[in-house]
Amino acid sequence: MRSISVKIVIKTFLLVLVFGIFSKIYGQTDLAVKQKSNFWKQVQFGGGFGLNIGTGFTDVTLAPNAIYNLNQYLALGAGLQGSIVSQKDYYSSAIYGVNTIVLINPVEEVQLSIELEQVRVNNTFRNPTTGIVKDNFWNTGLFVGGGYRMENVTMGMRYNLLFNKDKNVYADAMMPFIRVYF
Structure with a gap:
């Protein structure tokens, strides 16, 4: 038992x-x-797309991004970017790289940003007298910016603290932006 x-x-x-x-x-x-x-x-996706086509000129840009909202005041994100630019019989460029971003929203309507961007630039110039000249380099940008925010869209300006007029992708250190995240 x-x-x-x-x-x-x-x-x-x-x-x-x-x-x-x-x-x-x-x-x-x-x-x-x-x-x-x-x-x-807490994750939002967005980024940029650009298309500029003219007589003998093409510029196509794709830059997807994702951000993670830590809270209503702070978000961290990362993204990819790529561009193809060409002027028929003169110039072509391939630009590709990565970026990170910190978004700070001290109040609902204001968005401050810090962006770090690292891109590879491959330029080819065609000149009838000198032939083909290649200029390939890495470009680092450190942008601080601010903008007016309306729900998931922000419009503003950003400034590249590392701007170098001799070796840079951009024509100017100051540039406007529009950000959209869904």
Whole structure:
């Protein structure tokens, strides 16, 4: 009689242990799914697209970005960018790279930003007298900016603190921007 009760206790104990382990695993899986869904609720996607076509001139830019909103005042993000620019029989350029961004919203209507950009620039110039000249270099930009924010759109200006007129992708250190995040 006693051996039957010990077997029943052991079987009951093992049954409770197995169900306890499975419920704990299921509970953690459920928690991980909840945490994941909360993470993605804080992520916004956006970026830029540019297209400029003229007589013998083409400029196409694609720059997707994603930001993570830490709270209503601060967001961190990263993105890719690429551009192809060409002037028929004279110039072509391929520009590609990455960027990171910090967005600060001290009040709802104002957005301040700090952006770090690293791009590779591959320029080719065609000249009838000197032939083909290549100018390939890395360009780093450190931008500080500010803008007026209306929900998910911000319009403003940014300034490149590392601007070098001799080796730069941009014609000027100051440039306007429009940011859209969904």
